[in-house]
Amino acid sequence: xxxxxxxxxxxxxxxxxxVEAKRVAHSCKPGQFVIVKLDEKGxxxxxxxxxxxxxxxxxxxVFQTVGASTxxxxxxxxxxxxxxxxxxxxxxxxxxxxxxxxxxNKKMLFVAGGVGTAPVYPQVxxxxxxxxxxxVIIGSKTKDMLILEDEMRAVxxxxxxxxxxxxxxxxxxxxxxxxxLVNNQGKKxxxxxxxxxxxxxxxxxxxxxxxNIPTIVSLNPIMVDGTGMCGACRVTVGGKIKFACVxxxxxxxxxxxxxxxxxxxQMYKSDEGRAILKLQEGDTHHGxxxxxxxxx
Amino acid sequence: MDVMKKVPVREQDAKIRxxxxxEVCLGYNKQEAMEEATRxxxxxxxxxxxxCPVSIDIPKFIKEVSDGNIEEAAKxxxxxxxxxxxxxxxxxxxxxxxxxxxxxxxxxxxxxxxxERFVADWSRENNIEPEAPKPSNGKKIAVIGSGPAGLxxxxxxxxxxxxxxxxxxLHEPGGVLVYGIPEFRLPKDSVVKxxxxxxxxxxxxxxxxxxxxxxTTIDDLMDEEGFDAVFIGSGAGLPKFMGIPxxxxxxxxxxxxxxxxxxxMKAFQEGYETPILAGKKVAVVGGGNVAMDxxxxxLRLGAEVHIVYRRSExxxxxxxxxxxxxxxxxxxxxxxxxxxxxxxxxxxxxSGMKCVKMELGEPDASGRRRPVEMKGSEFEMELDTVxxxxxxxxxxxxxxxxxxxxxxxWQCIIADEEHGKTTKEGVYAGGDAVTGAATVILAMEAGKIxxxxxxxxxxxx
Ligand SMILES: Cc1cc2nc3c(=O)[nH]c(=O)nc-3n(C[C@H](O)[C@H](O)[C@H](O)COP(=O)(O)OP(=O)(O)OC[C@H]3O[C@@H](n4cnc5c(N)ncnc54)[C@H](O)[C@@H]3O)c2cc1C
Ligand SMILES: Cc1cc2nc3c(=O)[nH]c(=O)nc-3n(C[C@H](O)[C@H](O)[C@H](O)COP(=O)(O)OP(=O)(O)OC[C@H]3O[C@@H](n4cnc5c(N)ncnc54)[C@H](O)[C@@H]3O)c2cc1C
Ligand code: SF4
Ligand code: SF4
Ligand code: FES
Ligand SMILES: [Mg+2]
Numbered sequence: 099x100x101x102x103x104x105x106x107x108x109x110x111x112x113x114x115x116x117v118e119a120k121r122v123a124h125s126c127k128p129g130q131f132v133i134v135k136l137d138e139k140g141x142x143x144x145x146x147x148x149x150x151x152x153x154x155x156x157x158x159x160v161f162q163t164v165g166a167s168t169x170x171x172x173x174x175x176x177x178x179x180x181x182x183x184x185x186x187x188x189x190x191x192x193x194x195x196x197x198x199x200x201x202x203n204k205k206m207l208f209v210a211g212g213v214g215t216a217p218v219y220p221q222v223x224x225x226x227x228x229x230x231x232x233x234v235i236i237g238s239k240t241k242d243m244l245i246l247e248d249e250m251r252a253v254x255x256x257x258x259x260x261x262x263x264x265x266x267x268x269x270x271x272x273x274x275x276x277x278x279l280v281n282n283q284g285k286k287x288x289x290x291x292x293x294x295x296x297x298x299x300x301x302x303x304x305x306x307x308x309x310n311i312p313t314i315v316s317l318n319p320i321m322v323d324g325t326g327m328c329g330a331c332r333v334t335v336g337g338k339i340k341f342a343c344v345x346x347x348x349x350x351x352x353x354x355x356x357x358x359x360x361x362x363x364q365m366y367k368s369d370e371g372r373a374i375l376k377l378q379e380g381d382t383h384h385g386x387x388x389x390x391x392x393x394x
Numbered sequence: 395m396d397v398m399k400k401v402p403v404r405e406q407d408a409k410i411r412x413x414x415x416x417e418v419c420l421g422y423n424k425q426e427a428m429e430e431a432t433r434x435x436x437x438x439x440x441x442x443x444x445x446c447p448v449s450i451d452i453p454k455f456i457k458e459v460s461d462g463n464i465e466e467a468a469k470x471x472x473x474x475x476x477x478x479x480x481x482x483x484x485x486x487x488x489x490x491x492x493x494x495x496x497x498x499x500x501x502x503x504x505x506x507x508x509x510e511r512f513v514a515d516w517s518r519e520n521n522i523e524p525e526a527p528k529p530s531n532g533k534k535i536a537v538i539g540s541g542p543a544g545l546x547x548x549x550x551x552x553x554x555x556x557x558x559x560x561x562x563x564l565h566e567p568g569g570v571l572v573y574g575i576p577e578f579r580l581p582k583d584s585v586v587k588x589x590x591x592x593x594x595x596x597x598x599x600x601x602x603x604x605x606x607x608x609x610t611t612i613d614d615l616m617d618e619e620g621f622d623a624v625f626i627g628s629g630a631g632l633p634k635f636m637g638i639p640x641x642x643x644x645x646x647x648x649x650x651x652x653x654x655x656x657x658x659m660k661a662f663q664e665g666y667e668t669p670i671l672a673g674k675k676v677a678v679v680g681g682g683n684v685a686m687d688x689x690x691x692x693l694r695l696g697a698e699v700h701i702v703y704r705r706s707e708x709x710x711x712x713x714x715x716x717x718x719x720x721x722x723x724x725x726x727x728x729x730x731x732x733x734x735x736x737x738x739x740x741x742x743x744x745s746g747m748k749c750v751k752m753e754l755g756e757p758d759a760s761g762r763r764r765p766v767e768m769k770g771s772e773f774e775m776e777l778d779t780v781x782x783x784x785x786x787x788x789x790x791x792x793x794x795x796x797x798x799x800x801x802x803x804w805q806c807i808i809a810d811e812e813h814g815k816t817t818k819e820g821v822y823a824g825g826d827a828v829t830g831a832a833t834v835i836l837a838m839e840a841g842k843i844x845x846x847x848x849x850x851x852x853x854x855x
Contacts, residue, residue, distance in 0.1 A: 121609045130608075135565055141659070141667045142565070167667055182565040184603035322659070322668075325563050325605055326789050327573075327631040328651035334642060339635060344791065358642055361742035365644045366669045 100183035105176045108245045111163045120155035122185045128220040129191030133324045135182035141167045144321045146217035160216035187324045188347045206232040207287040211294020215246050223253045231255035235275045241266035296360050303351035313351035317342045398501025401430040408722040415577045427512040431460035434504050445494035447839040450474040468517040476549040479585045482511025485835050486713050527596045528555035536621040538606045541569020542834045543627030543825025546841030552596035561604040573658035607795035623820045623848045630826035634784045640736030645744035649688040649783035673697045673779025680783030686716040688781045689725050704732040704765045746776045788827050813847030
């Protein structure tokens with residue numbers, strides 16, 4: 099069992115939890131993820147590592163409730179436990195293995211969308227701790243859903259926040275900010291790291307290809323084991339099949355077949371709808387969702 | 395009774411079992427087992443033992459069964475095998491013990507597997523405990539992977555007083571026994587879990603959710619955590635795909651994914667949260683045990699299922715019993731058929747598969763006749779699901795993170811056959827991780843060899 103030592107609602111439907119997981123905390127690096135399982139009947143849910151404390155042996159995860167499992171997870175409180183917490187999985191961000199000299203000469207821009215802010219944070223923090231301040235763009239649907247702003251400001255170079263509806267700072271998409279920085283403000287970036295919804299990573303990659311800036315994205319396809327055993331997470335990168343859980347999750351954004359990846363992400367859509375309805379309606383759910391055949 | 399014929403074993407009726415996940419074969423009861431045991435000739439020069447990779451003293455245990463001494467029979471088997479309830483069910487007996495049985499020359503061989511299974515099940519039902527281990531010798535061994543290779547190695551070492559910890563990447567121990575082989579062939583709670591509990595009773599600790607190469611490394615286990623030796627039994631879990639167009643469409647799965655969702659994650663059982671897309675019309679590509687398991691699982695989930703295999707029935711690598719059961723249950727075999735493209739609809743879902751007919755030509759390097767395409771024989775099957783079952787290879791996670799551990803060109807860990815010794819000092823390996831995908835009993839044999847190798851190594855140190 100893996101004890102939750104802190105549980106907090108960061109914004110509407112977005113939760114942060116700090117979990118005791120000594121081995122994971124001991125070995126993890128920015129860019130990696132974990133797989134959690136609530137209890138005997140739960141799914142294996144992949145979540146990016148958002149922060150870690152090697153001394154305390156804890157890992158922070160941040161998640162948004164999007165379906166039945168994440169909703170159930172949101173009900174956990176400090177003192178509760180996960181049955182399983184496996185990791186760290188996937189490869190660490192590539193820049194970690196570069197020399198600090200090289201890194202210091204590189205101008206990096208991080209682009210975070212929504213809960214994607216959580217996985218961007220440990221990367222920017224790692225750079226900051228090594229004397230490098232990277233610029234960061236955070237895009238949020240609206241002011242109420244913005245997370246980790248203060249934490250990010252403390253470790254970032256310049257921080258640009260934008261909201262889709264203009265309820266806070268600027269109005270517009272993260273791609274608008276990138277265009278503005280590069281085309282109008284004369285900023286030069288050697289590499290961009292974009293993490294957020296697949297659709298955002300797709301459009302950032304399309305733009306940066308035009309701007310000729312190398313771009314890394316962190317893919318979140320559907321996973322089961324997370325160890326390279328099932329192939330559920332396969333994505334096409336540069337025409338080749340890669341397993342995101344072991345070959346990634348970070349890849350060259352300019353080489354990814356995003357349309358295929360987005361379709362694959364939807365694979366269980368109707369099944370999920372059914373699971374949510376069941377969770378909400380409990381035993382009173384008798385069809386009507388168009389999926390389960392109701393009373394069969 | 396006809397001594398030339400096996401005492402028939404009771405099975406669930408094919409029509410009924412095609413709709414449930416309960417075990418197909420019901421096994422012998424004591425009376426049936428004793429009757430079958432009397433058919434054994436108790437050969438002086440028992441060939442059956444030679445056919446068993448772990449050399450169970452088959453005539454002895456069968457003699458005990460015929461005398462009604464089931465507990466003694468269990469002890470005899472226990473000397474050589476830690477997982478008899480598993481092997482009795484899934485060993486390819488027809489090519490091993492039973493394939494060599496002298497009775498089999500003129501009549502049907504003795505049902506060695508079914509007898510072994512009976513003895514193991516009887517011991518479980520009668521709470522027979524394994525023999526107690528020797529007192530601790532203070533030496534720490536790490537075993538990576540909790541499949542049959544790892545469990546056997548751990549059990550053998552623990553019996554001799556070693557302090558053994560198994561590290562398992564998944565959240566349940568058992569390897570393929572848990573995530574791959576379905577419930578209807580190998581019940582998880584009653585059989586597999588019980589055999590794992592027996593290994594634990596010997597003092598073996600099992601730490602789940604530890605991915606060696608990620609959570610920690612072999613070097614760290616030895617240098618920082620004080621393990622004196624390591625056995626790698628990490629299996630061959632990496633699935634292959636064909637590389638044909640459409641393979642990443644929605645509705646195309648590896649057999650590993652399909653089976654893992656169903657078996658490990660229990661998607662078929664009410665209340666478990668992991669979804670599975672069962673499919674209505676399913677093609678399983680491949681002809682091995684894994685393909686049969688995926689096909690029969692899809693059938694039970696309600697689909698019409700086709701096995702698509704490029705050679706003929708004779709070359710099917712699956713066990714005869716499995717093919718027979720699959721046919722009884724209504725699986726359709728499209729043999730001498732090879733997929734060349736998966737057809738995808740406008741929403742990205744599988745709509746069918748384009749195949750060509752094959753014919754058998756000259757024998758190839760494997761001795762089997764090579765299938766060659768028949769020109770102009772292309773046709774399309776209408777489908778909503780395709781399950782790829784083309785084999786697996788070892789995962790490079792461990793070899794790529796361990797200094798000095800060498801692999802061959804198939805990513806299999808190099809280990810010598812007599813001791814399981816790898817190219818790294820103190821590190822031993824065996825099972826599918828070394829041989830590539832093989833069988834439960836060969837993995838167990840490799841686990842035994844590794845345990846012996848480790849004991850010799852630490853004894854001489
Ligand atoms: C490497 C990786 C890192 C991730 N990091 C985070 C994170 O830090 N914070 C966060 O909120 N989310 C993260 N996700 C996504 C998260 O795993 C899903 O939101 C979660 O599994 C949804 O579960 P559910 O049952 O609540 O929703 P469901 O209703 O089952 O599904 C909603 C959507 O979530 C996705 N999803 C469902 N099951 C899985 C699965 N097994 N694996 C991956 N995606 C799935 C699908 O796109 C699906 O359409 C990450 C995913 C991956 C692969
Ligand atoms: C569907 C299916 C049906 C089969 N049917 C039969 C049959 O009827 N008869 C038969 O004899 N054989 C059958 N086999 C083959 C047989 O199951 C295997 O040969 C056998 O399980 C191999 O045992 P193993 O211990 O080497 O590896 P596995 O059983 O594969 O176990 C390896 C374990 O190591 C773990 N692991 C891997 N990497 C790591 C890591 N880095 N860190 C920690 N843990 C790790 C895995 O999660 C797994 O639990 C079948 C296989 C499959 C897939
Ligand atoms: S372990 Fe397998 S090969 Fe050996 S006797 Fe039992 S069934 Fe036969
Ligand atoms: S070879 Fe057959 S008949 Fe002879 S001892 Fe073995 S099982 Fe009995
Ligand atoms: S999640 Fe199974 S291979 Fe990646
Ligand atoms: Mg879900």
